[in-house]
Amino acid sequence: KAGVTQTPRYLIKTRGQQVTLSCSPISGHRSVSWYQQTPGQGLQFLFEYFSETQRNKGNFPGRFSGRQFSNSRSEMNVSTLELGDSALYLCASSLGLTDTYEQYFGPGTRLTVT
């Protein structure tokens, strides 16, 4: 069974631009979560989706948005990019709600904002 895939793997953007990151969960998984990982802040929660509904949202500005499609694939969008948005963005899927189910992580998208 294929793992979680994220595209693109690497991205370089200019400050002020916007970006869309994509995540394809493991087949059959209905929950998708997004995290931002930086050396200074560690792993910060962005969003959690289950069956196309946003279940939880982290403490990020409104420039960060996401959605989940009927096939469980998910996208996140960051508008008006800032230098501080440079990070590894990780997507994780789980069979059910992340309360008790373990998450399976993708390799991440490395975003660099210049």
Added chain:
Amino acid sequence: AQSVAQPEDQVNVAEGNPLTVKCTYSVSGNPYLFWYVQYPNRGLQFLLKYITGDNLVKGSYGFEAEFNKSQTSFHLKKPSALVSDSALYFCAVRDPRNSGNTPLVFGKGTRLSVIA
């Protein structure tokens, strides 16, 4: 609010020696607890979890963790460390009583270095 702490940024251990990576949590009720590992340039991989039942949980790659409610801890252990265990380890917690409003919370991570 739920929180998790990994008090050590770095743990060094000699190959063949036992290893412990510490994790303490703060949750109002009985927590759901997880350990994940991240190898360089990779996403996180699930190691083990405690949901309910036996306090000693066994996971992947010979790792285990013990849930200690009185000390609010969930330390990760392995009897004999391997060089290949060198990685970044994350503890995570969720409050099942408020799971609809709060996400899984991760610790800052502990970098384990196993020296040959």
